[in-house]
Amino acid sequence: MKKTSLLLLLLPVALLGACASTPMMTSMVDNAALPEAVRAPAGSKQTMWTVGAGEITYECREKAAGQYEWVFVTPVATLKNAAGAVVGKYYGGPTWEANDGSKVTGKQLAVAPSTPGNIPLQLVKADPATPAANGMGAMQGVSHIQRLKTQGGVAPAAACGMTNKGERRQVAYQADYVFYSM
16 A cells, blocks of 8 residues: 555544544534624634533522522533544632633623523623643633533522421533633
């Protein structure tokens, strides 16, 4: 077999391996199609797209004398790239942490309704990233994060009252997290 033929056979395998090692997804968000509140700011460049799947913890708490409700406590999710490889995690803060150790926290700027039974869409303004040990990392330069295509995650439908005050329940959810830089 000629070297050229062998190279042509191995090239797709090499490219697939390269795609699996990076958190970048090939899909691009059409910001104009999103509710205005959660659109990335003008001039933002999409740098990464992940799918997060995990759980949101809710706790039954008293909101006023004799009135109870399920209250959001914390999320936890695994972030995967287009190839399904784990590239990081998401947890309370909110915090997105890449496998390279870089991480970013942020503050919610806006939400927009999703479809019934799903947590809202969200836009977060990122704080400066904590770099990986080598001083760089996947989260370097992230300025905004969108939560899109949400599935599940809403407060439990179960009763919340004096008899189960303090009870915690985990609810499964999934969402796309889209990262931007300016």
